[in-house]
Amino acid sequence: MLGYFGKRLLTLIPTLFAVLTLAFVLVRIVPGDPALIILGDQATPEAIARFHEATGLDQPIWRQFLAFLSQLAHGDLGVSMISNRPVLTSIIEVLPYTLELSFAGVLVGVVLGVPLGVIAARSNGGVADWAIRIVTLGGLSFPAFVSAVLMLLVFAVWLGWFPVISTAKPITDPIGRLNSLALPAINLGLVMMAYVARVTRGGMMNIMRSDYIRTARAKGVPARRIVWKHALRNVLLAVVTFTGLYFSVLIGNSVLTEIVFNRPGLGKLVIGALERRDYTLLQGLVVAYAILVVLVNALTDLCYGLVDPRVKTS
């Protein structure tokens, strides 16, 4: 298993290298000299030259790229152009909040979505199937910010069940922290639930037609056991694949969720960096996002191996 994962990690290197190059290039094709943006239009040529020298912008582009890579190899993402704080520190500060939110969202999505999908498949065309169809259609149709705004309005403002601003509570206050996590996580999870329910339903419908299920039925295995044990185990592979693919959508939605619920996180950091034109921070964030997605893809592959041992050998 470890060997399989190790090999999988090795294949990530070219992708990561390409992503890093892209991050570097993206930030440098932005129109306008960062020095003018930061120092203002009135900046003297000397000040601009000093800024270029301090940030390494006076070097040829290939040398800048090498410096960028060597910094990265030392785990250094540079310093923010605006606040002068190390980019890595800013990212690590908020990363736990985004991860916490994303994983809580995945949990909500899978825990609600899989049973819904199974129930819909068993009902196939019945009332439950139609009801779940309508629920999933609703889930698919809510842009994350729309559901977030409406949930905030109903559950926080009108009913007062949750705090209006999900300011980060320290880990020493677990109940407060969970309380402020609940609405954002449900918001992320509901959309995912709709997709997971569909994937599960589709997979279930296919698998229930397969020979081994028919054999199990013929042997007299109770229907409940066939569905939840024999069939579901194979459907989970599709759910895992889907969750891995969906993670990147989820991260995107977390940006919107963080804005509406005013939660700290990568998303809010991105928006802040864009507003202040903090290109080094932006570059670091692009790298962070890409590494996150690439790692989750690798993790998804690892999960395949756990759910279906056949994957490892192929």
Place this chain on the structure above:
Amino acid sequence: MTNTTTAVAPARKRHTPGRAAIIIGATIVGIVLLAAIFAPLIAPHDPYAQSMLARFRPPSAEYWLGTDRFGRDTFSRILFGLRITLWTALASTALAMVAGTSVGILSGYYGGRVDRWVSAANDLLMSFPQMVAGIIIVALLGPGVTNLIIAIAITAFPAFYRMARSAALALRDREYIDACRVLGYSDVRIVARHILPETLDDMIIIATLWLATAVRTESSLAFIGLGAPPPAATLGGLVREGFDNLLDYPGLAIWPSLAILIVMIGLNLMGDGLRDANDPRASS
């Protein structure tokens, strides 16, 4: 060769929920489209006309959905917002479909080094969360509807590219394509007359499904403040304006939210229905 078709269960005749979904979805989308096209005729007020005397009015006979903080009519603004949202979604999806399909088919048909490089670039594009990619591209290109269309098209490109490529890969080794080659047809003729039409059904279904995604991306970007620049009314921008006054005037956020939902439900119903009608077994 022995006959193996008996192993496949005969297709069950079933009621097609796809058709009902298409009809309902198309009706919703049709009404919304008409409302957007004829917005200047339907809108009871000028969407940009400010009136300091009519700020934050509740819904009434004069202002059906109330007014915003500049006294502008919310209903009229939603109608005009629909125009920008739908135009952006249609244009970006069409752009992504044309670019993705043509590059995908060529990539799959010819294969080789170019295919490997384009596929690698495509994988790279896919390793960014779509929303984050959209945010960064719009931020780099600068505000404006055209840039928004380009940014959304870029994020939608991989879906079309992958589908077209795999279709072309599967088709190029088929016997009828071999026959075309033997007959001496040019590559252009084979691709244009014999491969492209085969993939078109799938592409149109993906396009319908992606329209919903494009609406979502456009309104999300507008919500963040990266949409069409003010004073243009966009649905996402309207939700944002409402969100900023959420505690006092929740209606300002609720109405445009509902408008977005209606558009999304219509498009999703249509897309799902088309897909189900095309392949009744795939419901995932």
